[in-house]
Amino acid sequence: MSVLETKDLTMSYGSRRGIQNVSLQVESGEIFGFLGPNGAGKSTTIRILMGLLRASSGQAQIFGLDCWRNGAQIRREVGYVAGDVRMYPWLTLNRGLKIVSQIHGRCLQAEGQQLADRFRLEPDLPVRKMSRGNRQKVALVLALAIRPRLLVLDEPTSGLDPLMQDTLMVCLRELAAEGRTILFSSHTLSEVESLCDRIAMIRGGSIVEQDSLSSLKVKAPRRIQIQLSPDQQAPDCWPAGVRVLWQPSHATGLPPLQASQHHLLSIPPGQLSQTCLLELTGGSGEFLHWVTRQGFADVSIGAPSLEILFRSCYAVDSEQAGAKT
Amino acid sequence: MRGLLSKILAEVLWPVLWFCLGLFLIMGLLTALLPKVLGNIHEVFDNMPLVKPLITALLGVDPGNQISAQLSQAFLWTHPTLLTLLWAHELMYCSRMPAGEIDRGTADFLLCQPVTRLQIFLAESIGWIVSGVVILCCGCAGHLTASGFVHPEMRLPVSSGLLVLSNLAAVYLAVGGLAFLLSACSDRRGRAVGIVFAILLLSFLLNFLAQFQEWVKTVSWLSIMEYYRPAIVIQSDQFPQSDVLTLLGLGALCWTTALVIFHRRSICTV
Numbered sequence: 001m002s003v004l005e006t007k008d009l010t011m012s013y014g015s016r017r018g019i020q021n022v023s024l025q026v027e028s029g030e031i032f033g034f035l036g037p038n039g040a041g042k043s044t045t046i047r048i049l050m051g052l053l054r055a056s057s058g059q060a061q062i063f064g065l066d067c068w069r070n071g072a073q074i075r076r077e078v079g080y081v082a083g084d085v086r087m088y089p090w091l092t093l094n095r096g097l098k099i100v101s102q103i104h105g106r107c108l109q110a111e112g113q114q115l116a117d118r119f120r121l122e123p124d125l126p127v128r129k130m131s132r133g134n135r136q137k138v139a140l141v142l143a144l145a146i147r148p149r150l151l152v153l154d155e156p157t158s159g160l161d162p163l164m165q166d167t168l169m170v171c172l173r174e175l176a177a178e179g180r181t182i183l184f185s186s187h188t189l190s191e192v193e194s195l196c197d198r199i200a201m202i203r204g205g206s207i208v209e210q211d212s213l214s215s216l217k218v219k220a221p222r223r224i225q226i227q228l229s230p231d232q233q234a235p236d237c238w239p240a241g242v243r244v245l246w247q248p249s250h251a252t253g254l255p256p257l258q259a260s261q262h263h264l265l266s267i268p269p270g271q272l273s274q275t276c277l278l279e280l281t282g283g284s285g286e287f288l289h290w291v292t293r294q295g296f297a298d299v300s301i302g303a304p305s306l307e308i309l310f311r312s313c314y315a316v317d318s319e320q321a322g323a324k325t
Numbered sequence: 326m327r328g329l330l331s332k333i334l335a336e337v338l339w340p341v342l343w344f345c346l347g348l349f350l351i352m353g354l355l356t357a358l359l360p361k362v363l364g365n366i367h368e369v370f371d372n373m374p375l376v377k378p379l380i381t382a383l384l385g386v387d388p389g390n391q392i393s394a395q396l397s398q399a400f401l402w403t404h405p406t407l408l409t410l411l412w413a414h415e416l417m418y419c420s421r422m423p424a425g426e427i428d429r430g431t432a433d434f435l436l437c438q439p440v441t442r443l444q445i446f447l448a449e450s451i452g453w454i455v456s457g458v459v460i461l462c463c464g465c466a467g468h469l470t471a472s473g474f475v476h477p478e479m480r481l482p483v484s485s486g487l488l489v490l491s492n493l494a495a496v497y498l499a500v501g502g503l504a505f506l507l508s509a510c511s512d513r514r515g516r517a518v519g520i521v522f523a524i525l526l527l528s529f530l531l532n533f534l535a536q537f538q539e540w541v542k543t544v545s546w547l548s549i550m551e552y553y554r555p556a557i558v559i560q561s562d563q564f565p566q567s568d569v570l571t572l573l574g575l576g577a578l579c580w581t582t583a584l585v586i587f588h589r590r591s592i593c594t595v
Contacts, residue, residue: 013593050437053591076439086430086594090335099335102328103438139434 001064003028003150003181004049009058011044018044019205021058026183026198031176033196033213034185035310041205042185043083046154049183050080062150076104079143083154083185085136089128093121096142104146112145118167132159144171150181157191169195189310201310209309220304222284225267226276226291227298234276239290246277279308329440329448337418341456344414345463351410352467355401360475363397382533385554398481399556402489407464411493412500412525414460415453416518419504422449423587425514430594442588450505450580457497461490485562489555492565495572496553500525502579509583509590525549549575 004026011018019041026032036042047053048060051071060067062074087096097112116123119137127135136159143151151172157165172182172195186192192199199216201209209216221243228234234247246267267275274297280287284301291299366388370377381387383403388396401407422445426432435445465486472480481489503524507517531548534541545551552568 047593050433052433052436053593054589072439072441072444074439075437078437080433080437082430082433082437082594084430084594087434088332088336088431095335099328099332100438102331103440104328 002026002061003030003063004032004183005059005061006045006049007059009045009048009055009060011048011053011055017041017205018056019048019202022202022205022207024200024207024210026181028181029176029179030198031172031182031184031196033192033199034183034202035187035189035192035199036185036202037187040202042187042202043154044205045202046080046152046183046185049152050078051075077149079146079148079151081136081139081143081153081156083158085132085139085159087127087135087138089126091127091138092125093123093138093141096138097123097145100142100146108145111147112141115141115144115171118171119164133161133164136160137164140168144175148180150183151175152183152185154185155187156184157186157188165191189307193306199306213306216306216309217304219281220306220309221279221281222304223266223302223308224278224280224287225300226278226296227271228274228276229295229297230274232295232297235294238278239287241280241282242287243279243281244276245279246272246275248273248275326440326444326448328438329445330451332435333448333452336421337452337456340417341414341459344410344460348407348410348460348464349467349470351404351406352401352464353471354467355404355406356468356471357474359397359401360394363400378536379533382529382536382550384556385532385550386556386560394476394478395559396556398485399489399559401468402493402555403553411457411460411464411497414456415497415501415504416521418453418456419449419501420508420514420517420521422446422508423592424508424511424517427512427592427594428514432592432594436592443584446584446587453501453505454498457494457501461494461497465490481559482562485559488558488562488564492553492555492558492569492572495569495576496549498576499549499552499572499579500576502576502583505583506579506586509586512593 002025004024006022006024009022009024010020022041022045024032024034024045034042034045044053048055049062049067051067051074054068062078065074067074093112093116094109097108101108113123115121119141121134121137121141125134127138130138136156140156143153153172156168160168169191172184176182184192184196193213196213198212199209200207209219211219224242228248238244267277280301288301366380377388380400383405384396384399386396422435423432426435436442468481468486500521504517504521507520508514511517511520528548528550531541531545532550535545535548549572552565552572554565554568558565
């Protein structure tokens with residue numbers, strides 16, 4: 001049985017877009033990445049899972065129990081850190097641990113103290129005197145201290161410095177090694193890529209990809225940079241699977257002020273007139289066969305990159321938003 | 326539930342203590358000073374004609390040209406300072422959850438604990454009632470302490486005091502229930518507080534205008550103050566059954582509706 005499962009989960013905020021037909025499945029012991037640009041519906045999905053929001057239709061279950069009806073029972077074994085952590089100004093870590101211990105009916109002080117040491121957190125400093133990063137740490141310690149079966153983290157690294165991000169990643173790997181399940185929501189691909197076993201990408205309120213990291217990497221496009229010979233013109237026709245991001249004399253593909261300009265940052269300005277920038281989706285055999293016959297000065301082919309896949313999702317979302325305005 | 330009560334205690338302990346101290350001092354001061362002030366009230370009535378309808382509106386009965394010891398006691402229990410302090414506590418307390426929690430974004434932390442919304446609401450309600458009892462007791466303590474220093478005639482008999490206090494407690498429950506209801510419907514604490522404040526102000530206004538305008542009397546039953554008449558209670562020395570029942574009914578209806586709304590609604594802090 002899946003630890004977490006949603007089926008055709010739909011919710012809207014009045015006229016505002018929420019999520020549509022979101023179906024997810026997270027297995028026990030998995031670190032599941034939930035990726036998407038800002039406003040894509042990650043937090044809405046998580047809030048439905050945590051019983052804060054009521055879905056218009058569809059099912060959301062954790063441990064086989066309905067998230068809305070059995071919320072309190074589910075949350076006994078779920079730790080949650082919200083995206084934008086807000087805590088009571090009077091709360092200290094010790095006080096928080098005391099309250100959470102009383103609610104859970106077991107003492108969490110020792111576990112909390114250990115985590116506080118790892119995250120270098122002052123246990124008696126009130127939240128009102130803390131920086132954003134420290135508030136984030138308090139929320140993390142309180143969520144981790146209960147040793148949850150399922151940990152739901154909504155952009156947990158925002159506000160943490162790189163060292164603390166590393167500490168968190170180590171903690172999460174330890175939890176996963178103990179067989180605990182983690183739902184890790186983020187819009188930062190690198191941390192998801194380094195941590196997660198499987199990934200779902202959400203865009204515009206709908207899941208656009210859901211697969212293991214290795215499978216997604218196969219699907220992900222490669223970035224190819226071609227250096228033309230001094231008198232060479234860019235080819236008129238490219239092989240199948242190639243998307244031209246830039247070629248001398250004209251730009252194609254994405255609108256110039258969005259993704260295409262970002263791609264051009266990797267090319268030195270002086271070389272723009274002699275460089276083609278491509279994205280290749282699928283196998284590279286046919287392309288390699290084609291490229292050897294072209295007489296290019298240089299060709300560099302990158303590894304399949306999830307970042308490109310993610311950015312292509314994001315770009316479509318931005319285009320849609322742009323079209324609406 | 327213990328954890329929730331600890332959280333509430335940590336949050337409201339100091340404000341409640343300040344309200345207790347405030348009410349203790351105010352009731353003590355009013356008990357000591359009112360007989361002196363009201364002894365010469367006929368001069369005030371002569372010089373400032375608007376004062377009389379104002380006092381009539383507060384007491385619910387015409388004081389005539391002299392205010393008796395009984396009426397002076399009634400004036401103590403309807404004094405705007407007393408009501409303001411009591412209602413300020415209620416507005417502060419009852420708007421904390423869920424409106425206040427949503428407003429400051431802490432609802433995520435609270436609602437993601439393994440507790441039902443019913444438990445959260447019950448814990449808040451226990452805190453509300455206990456804090457109300459403590460504050461009212463402090464007010465009474467202030468009054469009793471100062472009573473020792475005034476003329477025996479000015480002291481309110483225990484039975485009358487309890488009757489007035491029960492009526493005031495019913496007002497407390499009605500206003501709190503209303504505040505809970507508006508808090509449950511709102512994502513903004515300021516909005517919830519503002520609406521309850523406006524309703525209370527309107528109650529006062531209706532009560533006041535009913536002294537001058539006959540047509541206002543036909544709608545004065547809408548005013549909460551219509552059901553809080555310490556002067557009549559003290560004069561008759563009878564339990565204001567219908568007033569208390571009306572206030573308790575209003576309070577119970579608002580509280581139950583608030584619970585249902587809070588239990589069913591989606592809560593979004595972003």
